[in-house]
Amino acid sequence: MHNDVNALFANLWDNYLSVTPSAVEVHKLLGTTQQDDIINDHIALRTFNIEKVSLEKLAAHFLAVGYKECGEYHFEAKKLYAKHFEHSDPKQPKVFISELLIDQCSEQLQKIVTDLVDQIDPDAVTADNFLYSGTHWSVDSQTYKALLAESEYAAWMAAWGYRANHFTVNINELKNFETIESVNDALKKAGFALNTSGGEIKGSAEVLLEQSSTLADDYTVQFSDGEMTVPSCFYEFALRYPMANGELYTGFVAASADKIFESTNAR
Ligand code: OOG
Ligand code: NI
Numbered sequence: 631m632h633n634d635v636n637a638l639f640a641n642l643w644d645n646y647l648s649v650t651p652s653a654v655e656v657h658k659l660l661g662t663t664q665q666d667d668i669i670n671d672h673i674a675l676r677t678f679n680i681e682k683v684s685l686e687k688l689a690a691h692f693l694a695v696g697y698k699e700c701g702e703y704h705f706e707a708k709k710l711y712a713k714h715f716e717h718s719d720p721k722q723p724k725v726f727i728s729e730l731l732i733d734q735c736s737e738q739l740q741k742i743v744t745d746l747v748d749q750i751d752p753d754a755v756t757a758d759n760f761l762y763s764g765t766h767w768s769v770d771s772q773t774y775k776a777l778l779a780e781s782e783y784a785a786w787m788a789a790w791g792y793r794a795n796h797f798t799v800n801i802n803e804l805k806n807f808e809t810i811e812s813v814n815d816a817l818k819k820a821g822f823a824l825n826t827s828g829g830e831i832k833g834s835a836e837v838l839l840e841q842s843s844t845l846a847d848d849y850t851v852q853f854s855d856g857e858m859t860v861p862s863c864f865y866e867f868a869l870r871y872p873m874a875n876g877e878l879y880t881g882f883v884a885a886s887a888d889k890i891f892e893s894t895n896a897r
Contacts, residue, residue, distance in 0.1 A: 632758050635695040635722055642673060645762035646794045649849050650863040652822070653797065656844070659820050660813065662805050671800035671868040672714070672724035675761060676787055678732055680747050683755060685713060685729040688792075691761050692725050700724075703884045708783060708891060709734045714882050723798070726882060728891075730783050739780050742773055746788060765791035771853040774860070778896075786894045789851050789860050795894060796843065798866035802878065810840045810869045817844065817867075825864070825893040832886035838871040838879035841886050843893045864893040 712728035846861035
C-alpha cells in the first residue's frame with residue numbers, strides 16, 4: 631500500500647485519464663489556465679462484497695494514507711452499499727467506495743462474479759497499485775452482456791475492474807463559474823453529453839449538495855473473444871453549501887448518488 635496520499639492520487643489520475651480522454655477537455659474548459667487549477671472534490675471506486683475484494687479491502691488503501699470513514703449509504707434497488715472517507719487535510723479529495731451485494735443477485739451473476747474474483751492473486755489486493763490495477767481476469771463479451779442485462783454496475787466492473795470511475799470538479803473552488811447551471815451550460819456548449827437521469831442537476835441547496843456529471847466516454851475493451859466499445863469513466867461536478875455552523879457539507883446524498891451511478895450506463 632502507498633504511504634503517500636499524493637502518489638496514490640497521481641497514479642489514480644493517470645490510470646483514469648488513460649481510458650477517459652474527455653477529462654483533459656473538461657480541465658481545459660473549466661480551468662483558468664490549461665490544466666492544474668482544478669480541485670477535485672472526490673473520486674469513486676467500485677467492487678463486490680466478496681471478502682477478498684470487499685469495500686473494506688479497498689478502504690484499507692485510503693486508511694493507510696490518512697483517511698477516516700465518515701458516512702454510509704444504501705441503494706436498495708441497485709443492490710449496492712457504500713461508504714465515504716475524508717482526509718484530515720480538507721484539500722485532499724473525498725473518497726466514495728461502493729460494493730455490489732452479490733448475495734442479493736441471481737445465481738448466474740454470483741457464479742460469473744465469483745469466477746472473476748477467483749482469478750485475482752490475493753497478494754494483488756494489498757499491492758501499492760491495486761486501486762489502479764484494472765481487471766485481473768479474462769472475460770468474454772457474452773459474459774459482459776449477461777451481466778449487463780442484470781446489473782450495469784456488475785458489467786462495468788467486469789470490463790474495468792479496479793480504478794477510479796470518476797473524478798469530480800469542486801465547483802466551489804472554480805474561479806470562472808459560480809453555479810452548477812453555468813458549468814452544465816459550458817459543458818453542453820462544448821458538446822459534452824450530460825447524465826440526465828433524475829434531471830441534469832441532482833440534489834439542491836436544501837440537501838447542501840448539487841451534482842451533475844458527463845456520460846462516460848466510449849472506449850474499446852479487449853474481451854477474450856474480441857473487441858467491444860463500452861462506457862468507461864466520467865467526470866462529475868459538485869457544488870457544496872454551508873451547514874448551520876457555516877462549514878461546507880462534506881457528505882453525499884444517497885438519492886443523488888443513485889442517479890450518478892447511471893453515468894456509466896450505455897448512451
Ligand atoms: C458512484 C456514484 C455516486 C456521488 O458523488 O454521489 C457518486 C459511482 O458511480 O461509483 O459518485
Ligand atoms: Ni461522485
